Amino acid sequence: MSRPLLCVRDLAIQFGGVRAVDGATFDVMPGEVFTIIGPNGAGKSTIFNLVSRIYDATAGTIVFDGHDITRMPVHRIAAQGIARTFQNNELFEYATVLQNLLVGRHRHRRTGLLAHVLFTPGARREEEHHRRKVEEVIDFLDLQHYRDQSIAGLPYGVRKKVELGRALAAEPKLLLLDEPSSGLNVEETEEMSFWISDIKKLLGITVVMIEHDMSLVNDVSDRVLALNYGKVIAVGTPSEVQAHPEVVRAYLGSEDTA
């Protein structure tokens, strides 16, 4: 087997007394869709925040594409080739869809402040190039209708698409999707499932996603990781993990307390 794209080793973080992630270890292989499941508060989003360097790990290492990124500043993560979406949508609310997607291109910019201030021919050429790249994403996700609309007036389902689009515009090697189907209706969830397979097959992007909808998980995942109380309790194919006794117990247990 080839070298893993993402290696997480003994990763841990504590918030006060809460061990949100407690010694998590896993590998993500290039080209796969890797899904993290677990009850609410298991630490899934925290793992994303650790990998995208929004949080500082208390212990452990994160190696991406052969580079140790455990201590890398957050704004350099995108340049490594990691893009993400957020559980509760973090869009640029008072900007248009187009502008949001163009921010996704930020890591690919070559020109500097002076070129921008004077809007030199170089800056113009680059803008047109980014604009073309973003149009590919707009076509891919069928966002043509919303191109020049401001985010503030968009329905939830479209916001989710725009956020996915913004991450895709970055042309990442690794895409982190935090609950891509939450808040979507059945049709939109199905659409999302097609896009995730397309992202893997057509664009060749490795996907790590957090998801609760088990049919979506089964449809698109190559491997699944189950997390509970910040600890990895099972890794394997979707059916293996769902049959795992500890996973069953974690879900039943969480229902007891819920």
Added chain:
Amino acid sequence: MRFLLRTSYGQDIRLFPFGGAPALWTGLALWAAIVGGLNVASLPLVREGWLALAAGYALVFGLVLSRWGGAAFWYGLLGVAVIVAPMLVGTYFVGQLTFVFVYAIAGVGLVILLGLAGQISLGHAAFFACGAYVAAILNAEGWDILVSLPAAVLVSAVLGVVIGLPALRMTGIYLGFATYAFAFIVEEILARWDSVTNGTLGIAVGSPVLGYESWGWQAVLETEVELYFLALALFVGTLVVGLNVQRSPTGRAMMAIRDSETAAASMGVNLAVTKTTAFALSAAMAGLAGALYGHVLHFISPEQFTILLSINLLVMMIVGGLGAMHGAVFGAVFLVMMPQAISALKGAMPPAEGLPEVLAFLVSLPSAPGFEAGIYGLIIILFIIFEPMGLHGLWLKVKTWFRLFPLYKKGMFKRQKSYMASERNR
């Protein structure tokens, strides 16, 4: 509904989205038409005969453009208006317009800092002062504006980086106070550094000079009209820079940190660099405005650059609107015209003697101390409640009303309740 066919993506990144070239041509054509027309009427403005010939052609050209140019025609007309204004209005009004440009230059900087990057500054008076003093001192040392203005801009930008440092750790009202504290220090330095700034007595500022006697070529810009055109040219330059920032990755990065720092950082935006850049650019523009301000007033002293100026600049932006560069101009007009309006109001009041008590009170109100500040406060409150997008927002509504007439629907601009991220990821 208007459908746009996209022929190239260049269309999305034009300086003026409606098409800068038609505006430019319309403007030039109309200018030629008017000057030519005046020439025909034998006004001693321009004596070249060929302009008269151009006039008829230009008028037709301009009208044709207006058919498909729309906004271009009106911006072109505006361009002509500001160019011919000094020939048509008195020197007093020319002076007032010059101040509009001065404040609008600082306004463009505030649109970038507040509107685009979402960072507040109560320290803009310091940048204004810095630009004014640097330009005045270099002018006194015999340097021309090609040296003194860039120097004023540069020093102000550096000061902007320093005063913007708290922005790397604070937001909102805390940032406001921190920037105010820095500005206060600058104000103190100006008042106490006697050997350079002449302390609280202030310094006289010479007229801006272009070129040097030793070159055998020198122009001293002393008349109102000359200063007007200097301010106009610098404003246009600043506006172009502002629009360029807005449409480039730098501006988008600023917009990104305004709306979500987490998402911006995750897309590769360096928060520290972006905030610092916004402060530096905004300070540079305020510094340029300050330099001009000194040259126009011919006198500067520390008490012109207190917190009151910073607040006035913010008021200007609240009233003008932060959403677009238009807001800077609308706000500047407001800032210059407001004191005039208030003093006109004072003059128009009948004497209070012999009136019933309530009326006498109302009549004496405009001359009461603090009336001006009270009016400003009232205007800010009214704008925040009824028109958060400022005069620019109002303007957009009026424009839409005319375009859609008689189909305009009531409640079209009602603010919609929108989805809010209930729980942020940090």
